[in-house]
Amino acid sequence: MVQAEYKEYCATVGHDPLHIQGAGGNASWKEGDTLWVKASGKWLADATKEEIFLPIDLAELTSHIETGNFEIKPVILKKTELRPSIETILHAVMPQKYVLHTHPVQALAYLVTKEGKADIATRLGDKVAWTYVPYRKPGPDLGKAIYKAIHQQPQKNITVVFLENHGVVISANKLDKLIALNEFLTKELSRDISADLLNARSIQENKHNFSGYHLLDNPIAMAFVHDEKRIEIAKKYWALYPDHVVFLGEKARLFLNQDDCKKAFEHEGNLGDYAIVENYGLLIKDKLPQNKIDMLICYISVCVRLDLSKHISPLSIENIGELLNWDAEKYRSSISK
Ligand SMILES: [Zn+2]
Structure with missing residues (x-):
């Protein structure tokens, strides 16, 4: 069954x-x-382990969309406590059968820069039918922007939508096409992490004990904390895309060295969820939810792939405010594991 295969692919991704x-x-x-869409707060990784998809009345959704109304409360066709994904509208506006929306590190390294669209054009040209949508708050606003972008050029039969400061939507009527498209984009947009960056670290001795915290054992994290320029990015441009802000807040917890970090630890009694300590490592609270650890690793993985000759373009204060004061995101954050 194709749906079973798609669930397997969702779990893999x-x-x-x-x-x-x-x-x-x-x-x-x-x-x-x-429309079978993922429930809010559920993990794609669990697609084959539990029922993470909800059936939605697509005809009803489409009737609203066609009249220009995107502020829709989707009708769920079964009794459930779960809510459909915040981004359900995005799935409804894409005409293809299969739609996959991801936050790929390789693409984000382009999408958080001012030159992102032009650089993607250089890499992809016309090899796939793609379009680029400026940043919009996830939900109805983003759904509307995607709808407009693909309907402005119906003859192009868009299958890839790049979302500025956010991620990628890919779609296809056949599952093997969708998988091939995802692999193609990953390959075309891939940027290697420079060997210099990975080799530049000199492990500092552990001067202090931060009880209740441990160092993240990850070579990318170690490369990141030992690279002055990347640390500078975290200092200046922490809020690069929505999920990062929703789960890790609007400012980075950064320290210049272990001594400064220790002072804060003693003064406040803890370091919050994590602390980035320059030239030392990334301290993570013991038992920090996996969701937050994944967000931290994503951020540093994007940072180490950024072309530093480009201009980084973070979310604005207004963008951040509308994410942090949004009930739908508070719900998603509250049920995270
Ligand atoms: Zn998203």
Whole structure:
């Protein structure tokens, strides 16, 4: 059964931190008048272990969309406590059967820069039918922007939508096409992490004991904390895309060295969820939810792939405010694991 195969593929992508972090991203397929879409807060990685998809009345959604109304409360066709993904509208506006929305590290390294669209054009040209949508708050606003972008050029039959400061939507009527498209984009947009960056670290001795915290054992994290320029990015441009802000807040917890970090630890009694300590490492609170650890790793994975000759373009204060004061995101954050 194709749906079973799609769920398997969703689980595979969901387990790949270069594509999906925690409960982020979502997937759907259309079956007649029903849109099967991931439930909010559920993990794509669990697609084969539990029922993470909800049936939605697609005909009803489409009737609203066609009249220009995107502020829709989707009708769920079964009794459930779960809510459909915040990004359900995005799935409904794409005409293809299979739709996959991810937050891929490789693409994000372009999408958070001012030159992102032009650089993607250089890399992809016309090899796939793609379009680029400026940043919009996830939900109805983003759904509307995607709808407009693909309907402005119907003859192009868009199958890839790049979302500025956010991620990628890919779609196809056949599952093997969708998988091939995802692999193609990953390959075309891939940027290697420079060997200099990975080799530049000199491990500092552990001067202090931060009880209740441990160092993240990850070579990318070690490269990141030992690179002055990347640390500078975290200092200046922490809020690069929505999920990062929703789960890790609007400012980085950064320290210049272990001594400063220790002072804060003694003064406040803890370091919050994590602390980035320059030239030392990334301290993580013991038992920090996996969702947040995934978000941290995603951020540093994007940072180490950024072309530093480009201009980084973070979310604005207004963008951040509308994410942090949004009930739908508070719900998603509250049920995260
Ligand atoms: Zn998203």
